[in-house]
Amino acid sequence: MTHSNHRRGNRDNLAHDYVVLSLPGRRFDDLPGTVEQFKSICRQHGPVNPDRLSGGALSHFVYDSREKVIEVLKDLIAADLGLSVVVSGLFDEVKECCHAAGTSPHTVNHSLGFWGKQDKLPHQRMLEFTTMCGHGQVSPNLVYHLAKKVQGKAMSASDAALEMTRPCLCNIFNPVRAEELLYRFLADLGSGALSEAALRLPAPK
Amino acid sequence: MIIDETKCTSCLECIPYCPMAAIKESDTAVTIDLDECVECGVCFRAGACEVEALVPQELTWPRTLRAEFSDPSAPYMSPVFARRGQLVTGTEMDRRALLSRTGVDVVISGRGTLEMKTNDVSGRYRPGRAGIAVEMGRPGVGTHFRDVQKVARGLAPLGVNFEERNPLTDLMADKSTGTLREDILDEKVLSCIIEFDLALDMVTPVLERLKQVAQEIDTVFAVDLISVVEKDGSIPTIEAARRAGVAVSINGKTNVGLGRPLADIFGAEPR
Numbered sequence: 001m002t003h004s005n006h007r008r009g010n011r012d013n014l015a016h017d018y019v020v021l022s023l024p025g026r027r028f029d030d031l032p033g034t035v036e037q038f039k040s041i042c043r044q045h046g047p048v049n050p051d052r053l054s055g056g057a058l059s060h061f062v063y064d065s066r067e068k069v070i071e072v073l074k075d076l077i078a079a080d081l082g083l084s085v086v087v088s089g090l091f092d093e094v095k096e097c098c099h100a101a102g103t104s105p106h107t108v109n110h111s112l113g114f115w116g117k118q119d120k121l122p123h124q125r126m127l128e129f130t131t132m133c134g135h136g137q138v139s140p141n142l143v144y145h146l147a148k149k150v151q152g153k154a155m156s157a158s159d160a161a162l163e164m165t166r167p168c169l170c171n172i173f174n175p176v177r178a179e180e181l182l183y184r185f186l187a188d189l190g191s192g193a194l195s196e197a198a199l200r201l202p203a204p205k
Numbered sequence: 206m207i208i209d210e211t212k213c214t215s216c217l218e219c220i221p222y223c224p225m226a227a228i229k230e231s232d233t234a235v236t237i238d239l240d241e242c243v244e245c246g247v248c249f250r251a252g253a254c255e256v257e258a259l260v261p262q263e264l265t266w267p268r269t270l271r272a273e274f275s276d277p278s279a280p281y282m283s284p285v286f287a288r289r290g291q292l293v294t295g296t297e298m299d300r301r302a303l304l305s306r307t308g309v310d311v312v313i314s315g316r317g318t319l320e321m322k323t324n325d326v327s328g329r330y331r332p333g334r335a336g337i338a339v340e341m342g343r344p345g346v347g348t349h350f351r352d353v354q355k356v357a358r359g360l361a362p363l364g365v366n367f368e369e370r371n372p373l374t375d376l377m378a379d380k381s382t383g384t385l386r387e388d389i390l391d392e393k394v395l396s397c398i399i400e401f402d403l404a405l406d407m408v409t410p411v412l413e414r415l416k417q418v419a420q421e422i423d424t425v426f427a428v429d430l431i432s433v434v435e436k437d438g439s440i441p442t443i444e445a446a447r448r449a450g451v452a453v454s455i456n457g458k459t460n461v462g463l464g465r466p467l468a469d470i471f472g473a474e475p476r
Contacts, residue, residue, distance in 0.1 A: 005458050006344060006427045014456050023322050076463060084323040084464030094459045105434045106462030107324040109336075111454035112412070112428035112446060115419040120346045127344060135277045136224050136345040136395045137247050145221035167222065167247045169277045202345075204229035205241060 003134025004060075004088040004172050006111045008127040011090065016064040017132075017177050019088035020072055022081075034081040035059060041075045048176040050165055064176045066093050073101035088172075123199045125188070128181055133168035140201050142167070147185055157182045206242055206249060210234050212258035219259060222251040224345055224395060243347055243395045244268070245275035267389045274372070275347075275395035281372040320400065321431045324460050328468030335408050335442050336431030337365075339415065342396040343427040350376075350397075351390040352422040357383030357399055359418035363411055368400040402431075405441055412449035433470055 004019045022038045042061040043051065049062035063069050069087060076085060087094045091108065098104050114121060121127065122140040129143045130136070146160040155163075161178035165171070188194035208228075215235050220228045227241035228248060249259045264272055269283035320338065324330050339356055342348030353373065361367075361383035367374040378386050403411060408430070415428065430453065432442035443453050 005429055006340075006454075007456060009456075011455060021322070073461065080465070081463075082465035084325050084460060086322050086458050086460050088456070088458045090456045091459065092455075094461075098459070098461050103461050103463060104438075105459045107321045107330055107431065107433050107460040108440055109321050109458040110430045110432075110440075110442065110446070111457050112430055112451050113454070114344065114425050114427050115415065116422050116425040117346075118425060120425055121344070131344050134343070136343060136347075137245065137277070139222060139224045139226075139247070140345065141221040141223070141226060167251060169250075202224075202226035204226050205238060 005109050006131050008131045014090055017174050018063045018069050019172050021060045022083040022085050034083055045072045049171050052171050060172045062174045066097050069097045070100045077102050132173045137167040151186055207260050207262045209258045209260050212256045218253040219248045222248045243275040243393055244271035245395050267392050270392050271394055274397045321460055325462045325464035328470045330433050331470045333405050335405050336402045338429035339399040340427040346425050347393055347395050348424040349393050352424050354385045355422050356418050365401040371400045373397045408445035409448045412451050
């Protein structure tokens with residue numbers, strides 16, 4: 001799957017967005033124990049995504065700092081579980097995390113962006129939210145709807161960010177980053193730096 | 206997904222959740238445009254409807270594909286029945302049970318394969334080769350299989366080897382031409398992935414071809430470019446993309462080499 005590969009943003013807000021996932025390569029007979037150990041290690045280092053997924057071989061944890069990623073990798077290296085581990089994030093930061101922890105990048109997957117009828121895409125500021133769910137389960141309309149609730153003081157930004165995580169079944173949506181994005185989004189809407197008409201929200205045909 | 210109009214109170218709470226904007230308010234009720242609905246189940250799982258008016262209806266072939274490609278929790282299995290000429294009806298659990306009773310393994314799942322995630326163990330991508338994934342419909346626009354076929358047909362003449370274990374490849378009537386089954390072309394899904402590996406020197410021409418076919422479709426796609434990291438730390442696909450006039454992202458996925466046993470990707474290619 002490629003669903004954590006196209007998280008849009010700038011260097012500044014992507015620096016607080018890392019996804020760590022694991023998969024067994026060949027050691028299926030060791031599967032149950034090693035996967036649970038992986039989850040246990042990851043949980044010790046302050047992941048910011050809600051701990052919803054349980055069971056299954058595919059595990060995702062989201063972190064908001066490179067320091068956490070370094071500590072997770074150090075512990076995974078020491079545990080020597082044999083599971084393949086993939087980190088999504090800024091390539092240069094992840095490379096430094098690898099070296100600091102005692103490993104090196106093995107294989108990389110670059111995003112080459114979005115091609116085709118790009119006028120069908122919402123505004124880049126909406127994509128910063130919605131691309132945190134690579135399966136497209138978080139609608140731009142939901143992000144806008146929740147942002148308006150925050151603006152109208154019917155909901156806190158943290159609760160709105162948490163609500164955005166719920167449609168994401170793989171649980172890789174980053175609520176801490178979403179909350180930061182919400183504050184900037186609403187500030188720019190309020191100041192006129194961003195217009196609602198420019199958002200290009202999907203509409204019924 | 207359908208709405209039980211006897212229960213719906215037109216509270217409109219479900220509308221924002223739909224990734225396809227398929228739920229709409231009319232003068233008298235809230236309805237779902239079934240042409241646009243990709244059966245992803247987001248509206249239902251959201252729990253926004255307090256009166257349980259959202260009803261996941263029984264899906265039959267080929268509409269079953271909408272759920273299987275759009276709902277990450279739905280396994281890919283209805284084409285197994287379609288190939289055997291069986292009528293595909295019943296709930297997802299019924300179909301799973303039938304597959305289980307007949308001993309047929311559903312060998313393909315999800316929207317794509319493991320690709321680079323376990324490459325430290327599988328050695329699937331090696332120096333001199335690369336991987337490309339074309340994520341049709343992403344992010345969040347959706348795609349008809351008709352447009353997927355346009356892209357696959359545009360790539361096939363370049364000799365790309367579509368990944369066998371990818372569910373989309375399983376739907377090809379003719380892999381050599383990238384032609385899909387005729388009966389699925391009008392189905393819409395949230396996304397599906399055209400996946401293949403190729404020689405490094407083919408990356409530039411393939412990307413140039415993708416730029417051409419991108420102008421022929423009525424949707425979007427996201428492109429992935431996979432490469433091993435060479436011993437000297439270099440990533441050869443970056444230059445290949447640059448030659449096609451394509452910039453690579455500053456962020457993406459890194460397999461950090463912890464899988465064991467480690468495949469010898471720099472040794473002789475296994476037979």
